[in-house]
Amino acid sequence: MARTPDTPAVARRREREKRTVSQMVAIHCAGHHQKEARTEKSYAGEALCPACKELDDYCVLHTERCRSMARKTSCEACGNHCYAPAQQARIREVMRYAGPRMMLHHPVAAVRHLMGK
Structure with a gap:
């Protein structure tokens, strides 16, 4: 079943959500993985290790398909x-770590994310 086309407002929200989750994955990766291991680029353009890149791609794909x-x-x-349950657990861990740090790294995205709830 095909998704109906997004309105401009929904398209902006979808794009913002993909970028925000990607930024959170990057913050988590920077805090937990060595700089030398971060050879990939996130959706938001930040450095990631291959394992975090896999999670980032998964999150972006599922946000796109929502x-x-x-x-x-x-x-x-x-x-x-x-x-999937494994990815739910991973993204919860990422958000638990990156959420409080978003105000330092991406304050505008953090405020928008909190206002959206």
Whole structure:
């Protein structure tokens, strides 16, 4: 079943969500993995290790495919959890670490993310 085309507002929200989660993955990667291991680029353009790049790609793909973007407030409040359990656990770990640090690294994105909830 094909997704209906996004309105301009939903397209902006989808793009912002992909960029925000990518920035959070990059913060987590920088805090947990050696600089030499970060050879890949995130969706947001930041350095990632291959394992974090895999998670970043997964999150971006699932955000792109989300059919509930127009009506949901956040993924945790969504009735349809599209992440596999292993990826859910990984992204929770990333958000738990990166969330408090977002204000230092990406303050505008952090405030927008919090206001969106």
